[in-house]
Amino acid sequence: MRPKVYGKSWLDNDAIAAWIFLAPALILLGVFVLWPIAYLFYLSFTAGNFTQAGTRWVGLRNYWRLIVTPDFWQVVANTAYFTIATVIPSLVIPLGLAVLLNRALKWRGILRTAYFIPSITSLVAVGLGFRWLFQTDGSVNAFLNAIGIQPIPWLISTTWAMPVLILLSTWKQIGFNMVVFLAGLQVIPQQLYEAAELDGANSWQQFWHITLPSLRSTLVFATVTTAIFTLRSFEQVYVITGGGPLNSTNLLVYYIYDQAFGQFDFGYAAAAATVLLAVTLLLVYLQLRSWGEQK
Template sequence: MPKTAERDWSAWLFLAPALVLLGLFVVWPMAYLVGLSFTDGSLRDPLFVGTANYERLFTSESFRQVLFNTALFTAGSVIPSVGLALLAAVVLSRTVPLRGLLRSAYFLPTIISLVAAGVSFRWLFHPQGWVNALTSLAGIAPISWLSSPFWAMPVLILVATWKQIGFNLVIFIAGLGAVPTSRYEAAELDGANAFQQFWHITLPGIRPTLIFALITTVIFTFRSFEPVFVMTGGGPLGTTDILVYYVWEQAFGLFSFGISAAAATVLLVGVLVVTALQLWVAGGE
């Protein structure tokens, strides 16, 4: 057997266990999910119903509200969690007092359970919680944050941003470390100010890192379930009912597995489309 063919067989042999696990726990569940979305959802003897589940979804006013909530939650979480993390990384990549302590403090929310975080924030934003106690010092009347159709979504966005910002911070600090310092030195000699250095050196230098952070943050936001489940339960009046919670609610609350599978397929396609768009904008990096 030629050495090239022997190496190919060896490579496939070593990859086989990972490919088998990937097929069993990723590819097969995804294929089963898509297939289930075209049935009535019966787990014992499913009946093929074609596109009826999708037609029911997209003609439902509540599902359109869910899609709007998901888009609002995603945009409201991704933009600050990436932007603030990048700003903090630029500051902490320089010599500042207590830099190591600040890095640890920013990363700490990443290792905290989302359920624990949801319970904590629910307590903080309780009508008798600390947030209202602090705002009352400024003469502001207590607000029922999680019972308000206007304030419930911003609180969820705050939790998602707080949770993700530490992970993005670590990613950006690593990316900034790969940008040669000689570029900044040359820019200073040419009289470039801090903003010009950031725009013309930092951003182009960490472009692949920025795209990676955007993609992972979007995926994290799309799959955020625990804060909604713990803090609002999709309410009030459905204003925080996002897609992943809707999938769970249809499956395990109403036992409409066909509708749930169709909604989950929409979620899967949405993640793939958004990721593909980000890669396309980035030029395939």
């Protein structure tokens, strides 16, 4: 009779070998991810800076300052507006392009490459290009003037500065999302479309009842990754507007940077960064939950 095995010990040979192979990755994860997050959380309960005076414990004072500071809520509103206005076209336009490029079109490979190039282009270089295009005497206003439209003060207007950032971020994200949607489209069984066509479904009905439901997990992934991309946006604000005019384009990451390295208020900046981290983790949780419900 074989002896009963109640469970494997975490110190048996297989477990020891597994821990040895995992150790380098776990050490790197702890040093460069977990420890910085823990230190950020600790720092959010302190005040002071990294001088001889050091830091001191202030409890929840930094979080209370976030609640009562009007500038913070303006930044939150700016970030929400920027995120929503970027995510929607960054999903709709790539999805339409992916559906078109999934067909046997001429120059399909060249078009895919052309649409994907913005995703691998330096955001700083692109930001400098957009700043040159949309400055008061830039090419965009020159074109508007040529067709009889009054030039628009894009980068010094509280109304038009944010749409420039949204346009840049959308243009930057289109290629990545298009590739994601193309990958999702190519795993949809062709038999579904053939059966729907035999039943008399037109192209729109096939898209609405076959393509979209089949791309649900892909849409969730693209939505979450695009939202995270917009929430961590920094370069375009730093290069193009610097948070102005009148704080109208100040986004949360740039606000954190300014408070930490401009005002040297590290505890307050850490509290704002903790809030951003919590929102990001919530988005990741919703994505994982959505995938779990589909299994």
